[in-house]
Amino acid sequence: MDLPAARPPSLLGLSTYLLSQTGKTARARLAQRLADRGLKLWHMATLAALADFGPHVQRELAARLAMDPSDVAKVVDELAAAGYVDRSRDPGDRRRVAVTLTGAGRATLAELDTEARQVQDDILAPLSLAERAQIHVLLEKVYGGLRRTSDPA
Amino acid sequence: MDLPAARPPSLLGLSTYLLSQTGKTARARLAQRLADRGLKLWHMATLAALADFGPHVQRELAARLAMDPSDVAKVVDELAAAGYVDRSRDPGDRRRVAVTLTGAGRATLAELDTEARQVQDDILAPLSLAERAQIHVLLEKVYGGLRRTSDPA
DNA sequence: AGAAATAGTGGGTGCTGGCCCACTATAGGT
DNA sequence: ACCTATAGTGGGCCAGCACCCACTATTTCT
Numbered sequence: 001m002d003l004p005a006a007r008p009p010s011l012l013g014l015s016t017y018l019l020s021q022t023g024k025t026a027r028a029r030l031a032q033r034l035a036d037r038g039l040k041l042w043h044m045a046t047l048a049a050l051a052d053f054g055p056h057v058q059r060e061l062a063a064r065l066a067m068d069p070s071d072v073a074k075v076v077d078e079l080a081a082a083g084y085v086d087r088s089r090d091p092g093d094r095r096r097v098a099v100t101l102t103g104a105g106r107a108t109l110a111e112l113d114t115e116a117r118q119v120q121d122d123i124l125a126p127l128s129l130a131e132r133a134q135i136h137v138l139l140e141k142v143y144g145g146l147r148r149t150s151d152p153a
Numbered sequence: 154m155d156l157p158a159a160r161p162p163s164l165l166g167l168s169t170y171l172l173s174q175t176g177k178t179a180r181a182r183l184a185q186r187l188a189d190r191g192l193k194l195w196h197m198a199t200l201a202a203l204a205d206f207g208p209h210v211q212r213e214l215a216a217r218l219a220m221d222p223s224d225v226a227k228v229v230d231e232l233a234a235a236g237y238v239d240r241s242r243d244p245g246d247r248r249r250v251a252v253t254l255t256g257a258g259r260a261t262l263a264e265l266d267t268e269a270r271q272v273q274d275d276i277l278a279p280l281s282l283a284e285r286a287q288i289h290v291l292l293e294k295v296y297g298g299l300r301r302t303s304d305p306a
Numbered sequence: 307a308g309a310a311a312t313a314g315t316g317g318g319t320g321c322t323g324g325c326c327c328a329c330t331a332t333a334g335g336t
Numbered sequence: 337a338c339c340t341a342t343a344g345t346g347g348g349c350c351a352g353c354a355c356c357c358a359c360t361a362t363t364t365c366t
Contacts, residue, residue, distance in 0.1 A: 005217040008201035010266065015285065016179040016273045018292035023176025025299055026169040031352095040352090048161035059313065064158040068355060073315050095313040095362045113163065120169045126298035127291060132168065135291045138284055139171035145279035146178050195323095212343065221325060226345050248332045248343040 026123050033115045037108075038082075042067065042075045044116075047084060047109040050101040057096045084108055179276050186268045190261075191235075195220065195228045197269075200237060200262040203254040210249045237261055 011017045031041055045065050050056060053064070058076060062069040076099055079085040084105030090096035101109075124132050164170045184194055198218050203209060206217070211229060215222040229252055232238040237258030243249035254262075277285050 005213075005219075006206075007217065008198065008205040010201040010205050010262075011198060012293070012296075014269055014273060015289045015292055016176075016183065016269065016276055018289070018296045019172065019276075020176040020180040022292060022295050022299065023169075023173040024180075027173040027177075030169065042353095045161065045164060048163040052161040052163050053159075057313080060158075064160065066158075069313075070315070070317090070356080071354080073313095077315090093313085093363070097314065109163075116167055116169065120167060122301075123169055123172075123299070124295060125301070126294040131291055131294070135288065135295075136168045136171070138280060138288045138291070139168055139175060140165070141279040141284070142175050142277060142288075143165075143171045146175065146276070148275075148278070193322095210343080222343080223326080223345070223347090224324080226343095230345090246333070246343085250344065 022123065026119065029119045029122070030116055033119065034112065037112075039112070040075075042071070043079060043084075044109070044112050046072075046075050046079060047101065047105055047112070050085065050099060051106060051109055055098050055100040057090065057098055059096075061099065079105065082108075175276065179272065182272045182275070183269055186272065187265065190265075192265070193228075195224070196232060196237075197262070197265050199225075199228050199232060200254065200258055200265070203238065203252065204259060204262055208251050208253040210243065210251055212249075214252065232258065235261075 027041070034040060034044060042065075046061060049061060049064050056064070058072050059069060061067075061076070062072045065072075076085060076087065080087050084102055086100045086102055087097050088100070090098050124135070127135065180194070187193060187197060195218075199214060202214060202217050209217070211225050212222060214220075214229070215225045218225075229238060229240065229250075233240050237255060239253045239255055240250050241253070243251050277288070280288065
C-alpha cells in the first residue's frame with residue numbers, strides 16, 4: 001500500500017534531475033543484462049568500437065573510449081579470454097598490441113545490441129515513435145555540447 | 154592535438170547511451186558544486202523535500218526519497234549540524250523525530266537551486282528555449298514510466 | 307651506444323553509493 | 337506486565353569506477 005510518495009517538485013522541475021535519474025536507470029538495467037553474461041559496460045563499449053572502426057591498438061581504444069590504458073588492458077584481456085577478440089603484436093612495432101574483433105565477438109555484440117535496444121524500448125515505452133525520434137535528436141545536441149564548460153578537456 | 158576521438162556510432166545511436174552520458178555529466182557537475190559547500194546530492198534532495206512538503210518524520214523522508222532510513226539519519230544529522238534543519242522529538246510519539254527546515258535551510262536551498270539551474274543552463278546550452286521545454290516534457294514522460302518493467306517495486 | 311619516450315601490464319588505492327545488521331528507545335496490543 | 341512492532345541510529349560491508357604507480361619490452365632520438 002505504500003504510495004509511490006511523490007518526489008519533491010523542486011527536483012522534478014529540473015530537467016537535469018530527470019536526465020540524471022532516467023540515465024542512471026537505463027545504465028543500471030543494461031549493466032544488469034550484461035552482468036548475466038559476465039560482461040560489463042566497458043566490454044560492450046570496446047566491442048562496439050572494434051566493430052565500428054576496425055582493429056585498434058590498445059592506446060587507440062583508451063583514447064577513443066576515454067578510459068585508462070591500464071583498464072583497457074584488463075578489459076581486452078577478458079574479451080580475449082572469452083574469444084571475442086584476438087590480440088596480436090604489431091610486427092612493425094612490437095610494443096603495440098593490435099586488437100581485432102572475432103566472429104564470435106561480432107555475434108555477441110549483435111546480441112548485446114539487441115539487449116540494449118530492448119532496454120531502450122522499455123525505458124522509452126511512454127513515448128510514441130515520433131517522440132522517441134525527437135528525444136534522440138535533442139539528446140544528440142546536448143551530448144554534442146557536453147565537452148564545453150566545466151569540462152575543458 | 155588529440156582529436157576528440159569519435160565514439161562508436163553503435164553507441165551514439167542508442168538514446169539510452171546519450172541519456173546515460175548526459176545524465177551522468179549533469180549529476181557530476183551539480184555534485185561538484187555542492188561539494189564546494191560540503192554538501193552532497195542527498196542533502197539537497199532532503200532540503201527540497203522539506204521545502205516542498207513541510208516537516209517530515211525521518212521515515213517519511215526515507216520513503217519519499219527512496220533512501221535507506223539509516224542514511225537519512227546521517228544526512229539529517231549533517232543538515233542539523235549546519236543549522237539547515239531542526240530536529241525535535243514528536244511529543245505524541247517520542248520515537249519519532251520531526252525534521253523542519255530552518256530559515257537558513259530555506260535560504261541555502263534557494264542558492265542550491267540557483268546553482269542547479271546554472272548547471273542545467275550549461276548542459277542544455279545547445280538547445281533553444283522551445284527545445285528545452287520539449288525535452289523536459291519528454292523526460293517527464295519517460296521518468297513517469299520508470300517504475301514498471303525490470304523494476305517491479 | 308646510451309638516453310629518453312612509448313605501449314602494455316599488474317597491482318593497487320580511494321571515493322561513492324546503496325545496503326544491511328545490530329542495538330536502543332519507545333509505543334501498542336493483549 | 338509481557339510481547340511485538342516501529343523509529344532512529346551507528347557501524348560496517350560490498351560493488352563499481354576511476355585513477356595512478358611501478359615495471360618491462362621496445363622503439364626512437366641524438
